[in-house]
Each structure stands twice: as structure tokens, then as C-alpha cells.
Amino acid sequence: MKRQILVVVTTILFSLSFDSVSARFFPNITGLPPLPFSKNGTLAPWDAFTKFAGCRSGEKRDGLAKLKQYFNEFGYIQNAPSNFSDDFDDELEKALRVYQQNFNLNVTGELDDQTLQKIVLPRCGNADIVNGTTSMNSGKSASFHTTKHFHTTEHFTFFPGTPRWPDHRQDLTYGFADQLTDEVKAVFARAFEKWSAVTPLTFTPTDSYILADIKIGFFTGDHGDGEPFDGVLGTLAHAFSPTNGRLHLDGAEDWVVAGDVRTSPLPSAVDLESVAVHEIGHLLGLGHSSDENAIMYPTISSRTRKVELGSDDVEGIQYLYGSNPNYNGSTSTTSTHERETSDGGVRDSISRWSLGVILTVGFGFVLL
Numbered sequence: 001m002k003r004q005i006l007v008v009v010t011t012i013l014f015s016l017s018f019d020s021v022s023a024r025f026f027p028n029i030t031g032l033p034p035l036p037f038s039k040n041g042t043l044a045p046w047d048a049f050t051k052f053a054g055c056r057s058g059e060k061r062d063g064l065a066k067l068k069q070y071f072n073e074f075g076y077i078q079n080a081p082s083n084f085s086d087d088f089d090d091e092l093e094k095a096l097r098v099y100q101q102n103f104n105l106n107v108t109g110e111l112d113d114q115t116l117q118k119i120v121l122p123r124c125g126n127a128d129i130v131n132g133t134t135s136m137n138s139g140k141s142a143s144f145h146t147t148k149h150f151h152t153t154e155h156f157t158f159f160p161g162t163p164r165w166p167d168h169r170q171d172l173t174y175g176f177a178d179q180l181t182d183e184v185k186a187v188f189a190r191a192f193e194k195w196s197a198v199t200p201l202t203f204t205p206t207d208s209y210i211l212a213d214i215k216i217g218f219f220t221g222d223h224g225d226g227e228p229f230d231g232v233l234g235t236l237a238h239a240f241s242p243t244n245g246r247l248h249l250d251g252a253e254d255w256v257v258a259g260d261v262r263t264s265p266l267p268s269a270v271d272l273e274s275v276a277v278h279e280i281g282h283l284l285g286l287g288h289s290s291d292e293n294a295i296m297y298p299t300i301s302s303r304t305r306k307v308e309l310g311s312d313d314v315e316g317i318q319y320l321y322g323s324n325p326n327y328n329g330s331t332s333t334t335s336t337h338e339r340e341t342s343d344g345g346v347r348d349s350i351s352r353w354s355l356g357v358i359l360t361v362g363f364g365f366v367l368l
């Protein structure tokens with residue numbers, strides 16, 4: 001019976017899918033029943049790591065090799081062999097200690113609960129450590145850590161070599177690989193605005209994806225850049241350093257583009273604008289920050305909204321580009337406005353979304 005329903009719904013979805021988009025977008029509608037094509041029943045890619053609770057050096061556990069792959073993916077283990085072992089060896093302990101330092105966890109070198117809870121969170125696909133050049137907390141000098149001012153100092157980081165958009169390329173265009181609705185495009189416009197408000201940079205949409213300085217696309221799985229996406233949750237998106245301009249989002253996510261993501265009925269709902277603001281930071285030259293309040297912090301939980309630049313983000317981006325002459329040194333005004341609209345704007349956003357629109361964009365088609 002369930003299968004028959006699924007077939008019928010799938011047929012409807014296909015017949016309505018005139019706009020081919022390789023991602024699932026959702027308005028937030030409280031009480032919306034779980035959509036038949038959501039994958040809520042499946043585990044997020046890293047949930048299995050929770051079985052390693054309490055695991056420490058010298059032990060051997062089935063699947064630890066996958067955790068080593070995780071640490072390799074985000075730069076904590078260099079020079080991956082063809083096969084990682086399931087041994088909790090010195091290399092894993094060392095990686096774990098650096099990870100714990102970067103995420104402000106107790107540096108135990110063991111897979112304690114706090115650390116595992118952080119590891120399984122959805123996150124940006126960009127590595128925390130690029131080419132072995134450690135950034136975030138672990139890259140700061142030892143004396144830096146021992147100062148009592150540690151918590152008030154900057155955490156922002158850059159890519160190796162500190163690449164930035166040159167002075168003659170600060171009015172940038174952006175284009176999309178996919179046919180997107182105006183609602184989705186508006187999400188990106190708002191995300192770019194966060195960065196243009198504090199810098200002299202400007203961002204203008206263009207219809208020419210090929211000619212755009214910044215190329216945005218939703219992709220699933222392996223999409224040709226050696227950084228395959230992994231389905232629902234896990235890695236959400238990634239972006240390249242200046243002046244590459246590529247920003248890729250995982251088309252398998254349940255992207256929320258309108259309404260309050262915090263009350264979404266989908267446990268896997270991810271706020272598109274929050275992720276876009278983060279990835280644009282990479283496009284402009286910022287690496288990951290250990291400051292949990294910073295947009296450039298690597299993880300974000302599902303059903304969470306975080307779109308305002310933190311002071312760490314602002315200091316970092318202004319180090320690269322200087323300040324916008326109109327920037328008054330505070331983002332608090334926009335914060336208040338944002339909270340108001342996300343709390344009170346749900347009904348308005350529902351009215352803009354008919355079920356047809358949901359279904360039309362609901363099923364993932366890869367254009368490319």
C-alpha cells in the first residue's frame with residue numbers, strides 16, 4: 001500500500017517538475033506531514049560514530065577506519081593510505097586532540113561524548129586544516145593559548161597564502177547553474193548582502209553562469225571536483241578560495257528557504273541562507289573559525305538559523321578588504337530585524353508557496 005502511494009506521488013511529482021532543479025527546497029509549514037521523498041528514516045552519514053563512545057588509544061573497533069577518513073577529509077590526518085586500519089593508533093589520537101582544540105572541547109585524546117556529539121553534526125565540507133597548515137585554535141601559538149585574553153582575541157583564519165579578490169575585481173557577479181525560483185535567489189541575495197554591508201565589495205546577480213565571477217550550483221554525490229557530497233546531512237556545502245568563485249551545495253539536503261527553520265517538521269531541515277552566508281565567507285577568502293558565534297564556525301545543526309556575521313567574521317573580512325564606508329560597526333540592528341522576521345514572518349511565507357511549487361521543486365533533477 002505504501003509503495004503504491006509512493007508511486008502515485010512520485011508520478012505527480014515528475015509531472016509537475018517543469019523547473020528542473022537539483023535540490024529540494026522547502027518552505028517552512030508547521031504541521032506539514034513528512035514528505036514522501038524525505039529521507040528522515042535514514043541515518044546521517046556520521047551517526048554511526050556514536051558507537052565509539054569511550055573508545056581510546058590502543059583499542060580496536062570495527063569502523064574506526066571510517067572515522068579516520070572523516071579526519072582525513074577535514075585535514076586532521078594527512079597522507080591517507082589506501083586503507084585505514086580500525087586501530088585507535090597514535091595518528092588518530094593526535095588528530096582527535098587537534099580537533100578538540102579547534103572546537104574548544106576538553107583535549108582528552110579520547111572519543112568522549114562531547115567530542116562525538118560535535119563530530120556527528122552537519123558541517124561545511126571545507127577542511128579545517130588545509131595542506132597541513134593548521135588554522136583555527138590549533139594553529140595559534142602556545143603562548144597565545146595561555147594568555148588570559150584568549151577568549152577576546154580573533155579566531156578568524158584565511159586560506160594558505162591569504163588569497164583575496166584583487167582591488168580591480170571587487171564588484172563581483174554571481175550566477176546559478178540551476179533554474180531557481182525568485183524565493184531561492186532572494187536567499188542568496190540576502191546572504192551576499194551580509195558581506196557587502198561590512199566591506200567595499202558588491203555582488204550583482206547575472207543570468208550568465210559561465211561568465212559570472214561566482215558560480216553557484218546544487219549537486220549530488222560526485223560532481224567532478226574531487227569533493228563528493230554525501231546525501232542528507234553530513235557535509236552540506238563547500239566553496240573554493242579566491243578567485244576560483246565556485247560555491248557548491250549538496251542537492252540532497254532538505255533546504256529551507258522561507259519561514260522559521262527551527263519549527264520545521266523535518267528533522268533534517270537545513271537553513272539555506274545560514275549555509276550560504278558561511279560559504280560566501282570562503283569565496284571571499286575566510287577559513288574556519290573556532291569562535292562558535294562566528295558564521296565561519298564549521299558546524300551548524302539542522303533546524304538552526306545563523307545568518308548574522310559575528311564580530312570575528314567582520315574583523316576577518318575587513319582585514320582582507322577594509323570596511324564599507326557606511327558600516328557603523330554594529331550588526332545588532334539587523335540581528336533584531338532578522339529575529340523578528342523569522343519569528344513573525346511564517347504565515348506570509350506560506351502564502352507565497354503553493355503545494356504545486358513545493359512539489360515542482362521537490363524532486364531532485366540534475367541539470368548537468
Ligand SMILES: [Zn+2]
Binds near residue numbers: 124126278282
Ligand atoms: Zn566552511
Ligand SMILES: [Zn+2]
Binds near residue numbers: 238
Ligand atoms: Zn563541489
